[in-house]
Amino acid sequence: MSTLKPIVVWGHDMGPNPLKVHIVLEELDIPFDYKIISFSDMKKEPFLSINPNGRVPAIEDPNTGVTIWESGPILEYIIDQYDKENKLSYDTLAEKYQIKQWIAFQISGQGPYYGQAVWFSRVHHEKLPSAIERYTKEMERVRSVLELHLSRSPSGWLVGDKMTVADLAWVMWEQIGTLILLFQDIHLEGKYPHYDAWYKKLLERPTVRKVLLSRTKSLRESGLAPDAPDPF
Structure with a gap:
């Protein structure tokens, strides 16, 4: 994973959903940049261009060019893209x-x-x-x-x-x-x-x-x- 560019994770320091993403990235030893955004800034540009729903988490992956919001699909994306050894998953x-x-x-x-x-x-x-x-x-x-x-x-x-x-x-x-x-x-x-x-x-x-x-x-x-x- 040392050649990967850090995944940008948009979140805040109290809500549980961004921290679910934080935990999984830590478990897989994937580099990431955790960016805290205020509640008011979630509701306006430029963040609305990342997530039109104005919520966190959202991620931007510079390794693939993929941007995703909603914690469930984010977790599934991280597993599909980066858990090739099935540390936290199965391929069956x-x-x-x-x-x-x-x-x-x-x-x-x-x-x-x-x-x-x-x-x-x-x-x-x-x-x-x-x-x-x-x-x-x-x-x-x-x-x-x-x-x-x-x-x-x-x-x-x-x-x-x-x-x-x-x-x-x-x-x-x-x-x-x-x-x-x-x-x-x-x-x-x-x-x-x-x-x-x-x-x-x-x-x-x-x-x-x-x-x-x-x-x-x-x-x-x-x-x-x-x-x-x-x-x-």
């Missing part, structure tokens, strides 16, 4: 599409519901108990899906016999989900033992620890979650 048909399946569930079933739980419990100007309850229950429902699948997985990973990008795609939002539950004094430890064991293995990854420590520091300093506990 079933496993390849099972990875896509779990990434799809992460971006459709985990991220949006967890994000709404954050909004209504920590950001929204008015406390709406019914909204907080709905999205908190959805967070637990998603965990129950993970628990069921992991209870049937001999390896304890989502796909095959090793950790893949499918697992790493989940870790940042799971960290946020854990914080939101703690802020509401909801403790699920022991209720989903296979999930707990899986998540613990993810937290032990050096790349995950590095990114989570950085994000916790940003949460505390920003004032968004000054009471954010240590992530481990």
Whole structure:
């Protein structure tokens, strides 16, 4: 990878989706330039020429000339283009599409519901108990899906016999989900033992620890979650 030009990753220092990309690039030892952009600058040029949706992450790859936004396709692009040794992936048909399946569930079933739980419990100007309850229950429902699948997985990973990008795609939002539950004094430890064991293995990854420590520091300093506990 030493001959590669750094991939430009547009993100910010608190949101989970750019940091998913950060973790995977670190795992594959791919050089990248992480550019932090303010929320206001996401909504105007020149960033709208990169992502017309005005969100992060987005990447620009000078090695291929490819620009992509949305975290799921970004992760799949990085794997297809750069994980030639299948460190975080498989080249067998079933496993390849099972990875896509779990990434799809992460971006459709985990991220949006967890994000709404954050909004209504920590950001929204008015406390709406019914909204907080709905999205908190959805967070637990998603965990129950993970628990069921992991209870049937001999390896304890989502796909095959090793950790893949499918697992790493989940870790940042799971960290946020854990914080939101703690802020509401909801403790699920022991209720989903296979999930707990899986998540613990993810937290032990050096790349995950590095990114989570950085994000916790940003949460505390920003004032968004000054009471954010240590992530481990």
